[in-house]
Amino acid sequence: MKTLAFILLILFFWFSASAQVVAIQCVKAPRMAYVGLDNPLKVAVDGYPGSALMVTVDNGGIDGSNGDYIFTPKYPSDSITIRVQVRTPTQIKEVQKIKVKLECFPIDSTTFMGHRSGFITAGQVRVAIGLDGNPQGFELTPHFHVTGFKVRVIRDGEEILSKSLSNRRGARFVDDEEVERVMSNINAGDSIIFTNITYLGYGECTGTMKSMEFVAN
Structure with a gap:
């Protein structure tokens, strides 16, 4: 702690x-x-x-x-x-x-599969989806978890996914069939953008964190 x-x-x-x-x-x-x-x-x-x-x-x-x-x-x-x-x-x-x-302890950013931005492998994204518990792939201070985010996926200049997820107990990709399907089939070169990332922590502390952008390789 x-x-x-x-x-x-x-x-x-x-x-x-x-x-x-x-x-x-x-x-x-x-x-x-x-x-x-x-x-x-x-x-x-x-x-x-x-x-x-x-x-x-x-x-x-x-x-x-x-x-x-x-x-x-x-x-x-x-x-x-x-x-x-x-x-x-x-x-x-x-x-x-x-x-x-x-x-409340202020949290301004998180990581996804150990990264704040930059390159990420399609395999790491698939691993995140398969993780048990909440949240999937996001790392925060103990007793805090991600409750919501908007995820966008852009492939060859076309937006193929734009969805917002929210769950007080922890937002998960598997909560939405379309999100789970697209994120499970990320291709090299796809852009993955997380915005409106919210969290809930000990003592009902809440907040919004910085956006993150990745490119799959």
Whole structure:
């Protein structure tokens, strides 16, 4: 699962009569995280060892100890709350609660059978059609899949296929008989163009990616 770089964010929390300094190292930018991805987190509370920290989240899960954690928001929401407590011999003290904004991880492109554009063999196209599962031939970040695309095939200057496919669970060539037939019989020199490529990911994240154009050889 993709792990993201993080930026230091220093927060201050007043506890009792003294200043309690809490240092939180969060993802991408202050108070921001990505739904469905592993977000690194470092927490330090002045005056307490890492072993005394108790860090929880109200969306998804968090793993780690001694100040180093990975939290993974599971559900779409405007924000996730990170709660920091410390354990003492006599009690558990509340130190800080912060809200972290949740966003969908942006994906601007995908690959088809390992290629973004250029030449592709007719055999690779046929292999993609025969692949089990969704999607067929498109590769994305884990927990994301292609839900739709328009495919055009041009042979000797003539458009022999122009179809749009859409399936929330994963668009597949075999969902349409004409698409499956034409893509199964690609000839050398045929142009294959994918446009309007849409995706769905963890936390209901959606988007549209760049078009791709191939020439069969």
